[in-house]
Amino acid sequence: MNSEPSWDLYRTFNAVLREGSLSGAARALGLTQPSIARHIDALEDTIGTTLFLRTPRGLSPTNAALELKPYTELLASTSAAFLRTAEGRAGEVRGTVRISASEVVGVEHLPRILAGLRQQFPHLTIELSLSNAIDDLLQRKADIAIRMVRPEQQSLVAKRIGAFPVGLHAHRDYLARRGVPLTIEHLSHHDLIGYDVETPAIRAIAQHYPALNRAAFALRVDSDVAQLSAIRAGFGIGICQVAIAASDPDLIRVLTVEFDIGLETWVVMHEDLRSSARCRVVFDVLVQQLSQVAGG
Numbered sequence: 001m002n003s004e005p006s007w008d009l010y011r012t013f014n015a016v017l018r019e020g021s022l023s024g025a026a027r028a029l030g031l032t033q034p035s036i037a038r039h040i041d042a043l044e045d046t047i048g049t050t051l052f053l054r055t056p057r058g059l060s061p062t063n064a065a066l067e068l069k070p071y072t073e074l075l076a077s078t079s080a081a082f083l084r085t086a087e088g089r090a091g092e093v094r095g096t097v098r099i100s101a102s103e104v105v106g107v108e109h110l111p112r113i114l115a116g117l118r119q120q121f122p123h124l125t126i127e128l129s130l131s132n133a134i135d136d137l138l139q140r141k142a143d144i145a146i147r148m149v150r151p152e153q154q155s156l157v158a159k160r161i162g163a164f165p166v167g168l169h170a171h172r173d174y175l176a177r178r179g180v181p182l183t184i185e186h187l188s189h190h191d192l193i194g195y196d197v198e199t200p201a202i203r204a205i206a207q208h209y210p211a212l213n214r215a216a217f218a219l220r221v222d223s224d225v226a227q228l229s230a231i232r233a234g235f236g237i238g239i240c241q242v243a244i245a246a247s248d249p250d251l252i253r254v255l256t257v258e259f260d261i262g263l264e265t266w267v268v269m270h271e272d273l274r275s276s277a278r279c280r281v282v283f284d285v286l287v288q289q290l291s292q293v294a295g296g
Contacts, residue, residue: 005046011079012039013051014072017065021058077141094123097282100142104224105290106130108244113289117282124278132199132224137270143279144269144286151268159287162294163262165242167253171234175252181237184258187211191218191236193227209259212239243293265294 015025016036026033044051051068052059061069080098101110106128114126129142137145137156151158174191181187194217195202206213214220219230219238231238237254241263245251267286273279 005043009039009043010072010075012036013043014076016040016052016059017061017069017072093121093278093281095278096125096127097144097278098127098129098142099144100129100131101146102132102148102224103130104228104241105146107225109290109293113285117285121281137268143273144267144283146286147266147268148263150264151266155271156268157271157274158266158268160264160266161287161291163264164294166239166261166263167242168237168255168259169231169240169245169251169253170237171232172250172252174234174236181254184209184211184255187237188216192216193219193230193236193238196220196222205261265290
């Protein structure tokens with residue numbers, strides 16, 4: 001490598017990887033397709049490596065491109081964090097705060113909380129990343145995360161807000177058709193809604209409740225929101241947060257004693273953001289509001 005590539009080339013490379021095509025990257029970055037192609041050619045010439053193979057279906061990343069992907073994603077997240085930090089003014093609650101949360105928390109709990117934040121702080125902008133994956137705060141992919149696992153990194157500020165009670169629920173119409181299960185074993189005679197891909201958290205639950213295994217599910221989907229929608233539609237019996245089901249009179253909890261677990265939950269941010277007024281305010285409001293829901 002004869003010279004350091006321009007940061008614009010890294011940004012373009014990341015966009016092409018993310019979008020899968022020159023045209024998609026051009027739309028995402030607001031550039032022309034020829035400009036994107038020139039950036040990729042220039043990056044390949046600078047580092048002396050072929051990054052994409054041109055095929056009739058578009059661009060296919062080479063092994064070299066895939067090896068570089070984590071580093072360009074880190075550059076992109078760091079650049080975004082730099083801009084969010086630069087937006088704020090000392091002591092003022094203004095600028096952008098990026099929050100990472102699970103689908104259900106983001107859809108069912110956060111909108112009301114974020115609406116209140118915006119009313120109180122009209123110069124505050126929220127970016128909400130809905131994912132069940134654990135975003136790495138150390139790489140600044142988010143400023144604040146709501147996690148269902150205990151954070152291990154020492155450089156993070158974490159506040160436990162309690163445990164969201166979770167139970168088995170079904171629509172009253174489904175139970176009227178199929179009957180109410182009286183034991184865990186009776187679930188084998190029902191249409192169950194569950195996961196497709198097993199995660200460590202799901203594996204822990206399945207060990208305690210063997211009846212809730214992948215083979216038993218009539219509907220398999222990894223989206224918690226899709227599972228909740230299926231329960232509300234009367235497809236069958238599935239796992240749902242008790243607080244969410246309590247707001248819908250048509251959702252009935254079954255096997256209350258036999259299946260009763262809590263999702264331990266933390267609000268987490270990087271310790272470097274403690275001096276940021278906007279991050280501190282958002283962190284404190286999330287802790288206070290979500291603690292009420294979780295019974296913390």
